Amino acid sequence: xxxxxxxxxxxxxxxxxxxxxxxxxxxxxxxxxxxxxxxxxxxxxxxxxxxxxxxxxxxxxxxxxxxxxxxxxxxxxxxxxxxxxxxxxxxxxxxxxxxxxxxxxxxxxxxxxxxxxxxxxxxxxxxxxxxxxxxxxxxxxxxxxxxxxxxxxxxxxxxxxxxxxxxxxxxxxxxxxxxxxxxxxxxxxxxxxxxx
Amino acid sequence: xxxxxxxxxxxxxxxxxxxxxxxxxxxxxxxxxxxxxxxxxxxxxxxxxxxxxxxxxxxxxxxxxxxxxxxxxxxxxxxxxxxxxxxxxxxxxxxxxxxxxxxxxxxxxxxxxxxxxxxxxxxxxxxxxxxxxxxxxxxxxxxxxxxxxxxxxxxxxxxxxxxxxxxxxxxxxxxxxxxxxxxxxxxxxxxxxxxxxxxxxxxxxxxxxxxxxxxxxxxxxxxxxxxxxxxxxxxxxxxxxx
Numbered sequence: 001x002x003x004x005x006x007x008x009x010x011x012x013x014x015x016x017x018x019x020x021x022x023x024x025x026x027x028x029x030x031x032x033x034x035x036x037x038x039x040x041x042x043x044x045x046x047x048x049x050x051x052x053x054x055x056x057x058x059x060x061x062x063x064x065x066x067x068x069x070x071x072x073x074x075x076x077x078x079x080x081x082x083x084x085x086x087x088x089x090x091x092x093x094x095x096x097x098x099x100x101x102x103x104x105x106x107x108x109x110x111x112x113x114x115x116x117x118x119x120x121x122x123x124x125x126x127x128x129x130x131x132x133x134x135x136x137x138x139x140x141x142x143x144x145x146x147x148x149x150x151x152x153x154x155x156x157x158x159x160x161x162x163x164x165x166x167x168x169x170x171x172x173x174x175x176x177x178x179x180x181x182x183x184x185x186x187x188x189x190x191x192x193x194x195x196x
Numbered sequence: 197x198x199x200x201x202x203x204x205x206x207x208x209x210x211x212x213x214x215x216x217x218x219x220x221x222x223x224x225x226x227x228x229x230x231x232x233x234x235x236x237x238x239x240x241x242x243x244x245x246x247x248x249x250x251x252x253x254x255x256x257x258x259x260x261x262x263x264x265x266x267x268x269x270x271x272x273x274x275x276x277x278x279x280x281x282x283x284x285x286x287x288x289x290x291x292x293x294x295x296x297x298x299x300x301x302x303x304x305x306x307x308x309x310x311x312x313x314x315x316x317x318x319x320x321x322x323x324x325x326x327x328x329x330x331x332x333x334x335x336x337x338x339x340x341x342x343x344x345x346x347x348x349x350x351x352x353x354x355x356x357x358x359x360x361x362x363x364x365x366x367x368x369x370x371x372x373x374x375x376x377x378x379x380x381x382x383x384x385x386x387x388x389x390x391x392x393x394x395x396x397x398x399x400x401x402x403x404x405x406x407x408x409x410x411x412x413x414x415x416x417x418x419x420x421x422x423x424x425x426x427x428x429x430x431x432x433x434x435x436x437x438x
Contacts, residue, residue, distance in 0.1 A: 028273070030273055030274055054239065054241060054389065054407070054409035055239060055409065092337075095243075095336070096336050096337060099332065099336050101332075123387065123411075125383050125411060127383060130383050131383065132383035132384075132385060134271070134385070152272065152273065152274065154271065154272060154385060156383055156385065
């Protein structure tokens with residue numbers, strides 16, 4: 001019986017290790033304005049998450065799983081965030097927004113906003129027991145049409161085949177979503193001065 | 197009698213332990229053997245507001261084939277990648293030849309404007325340059341907002357063509373995904389998106405558009421076959437499937 005217990009325990013530990021997120025190398029921003037940490041940007045208007053996925057078979061509450069964690073992380077980093085309910089996209093589809101240039105994206109959101117944050121979900125691929133999430137984030141200055149920050153977060157959750165994979169399948173999707181938002185936020189610099 | 201009961205209890209415990217061991221071994225074996233990595237098959241998608249059938253459209257009329265717009269980037273940081281690294285050498289020729297073949301099947305005449313012709317006719321060159329500048333906007337917008345309309349009308353008057361076929365490809369180069377031999381699985385991060393859009397030169401209206409998305413590189417055979425599928429009408433596709 002002891003052997004059985006040992007076997008079960010060791011296999012559980014092994015599976016947990018394999019399911020754990022990949023090695024945590026710091027994620028760098030694709031583009032960041034050199035003075036983002038100190039320049040005056042006012043409130044950051046966070047637009048609703050743009051679902052620009054080609055394959056939308058994985059159903060996810062993007063506000064709850066992506067937008068809310070990102071808003072919290074930005075607040076922790078010293079940004080003043082205002083969540084917007086509408087993209088103000090004037091009929092453009094999410095797919096079109098996903099392919100817009102930063103200058104075109106600056107036309108989104110409320111007209112009075114100065115700084116915009118646009119989060120685009122490019123892909124969520126779930127294969128029973130593995131999941132990959134790809135998100136891109138932009139912080140834009142609407143007045144100068146300048147990209148203040150652009151980052152990318154990829155959450156690639158490893159899984160196992162067979163029964164274990166089937167049982168914990170939905171958890172890998174959640175873990176991949178969490179990893180992708182964490183990685184994206186890693187690339188956003190912290191504010192060093194008061195916002196105003 | 198007591199001894200026999202004790203022996204029986206020991207036997208039962210051993211059997212339970214053996215069964216538990218076998219069950220654990222089965223669970224672990226199925227866990228580690230893996231089920232192979234399944235890459236999502238290419239998906240041919242309808243572009244919103246462009247769901248018309250290509251068959252019967254512009255039959256007998258000329259269509260200008262524009263060279264495809266190619267973009268190759270690395271998935272993790274969007275840094276430029278080479279066509280060779282992305283397994284996309286010759287993809288532009290394949291896209292053009294597929295379009296030429298498929299449009300011809302639908303009765304359209306394909307018009308390809310070479311460099312010499314462009315150099316000989318400055319007006320043609322200027323119109324084509326305008327279209328090339330607005331390529332990505334023309335490929336994606338559903339409302340035209342007169343983008344490039346003047347150039348398109350000029351192009352129609354010079355060439356006599358009724359429409360232009362624009363194509364684009366975006367390849368993201370990532371890793372290949374899990375190894376089936378070790379049983380450890382993860383999703384590959386490479387993908388290919390190919391778009392084709394037929395735009396009326398008279399009105400700037402998007403007559404037809406299709407998109408192909410595949411979570412693999414263009415060198416995958418399935419990408420090439422999906423390229424042909426893009427031009428198939430729904431009715432024909434159903435017939436083929438049956």
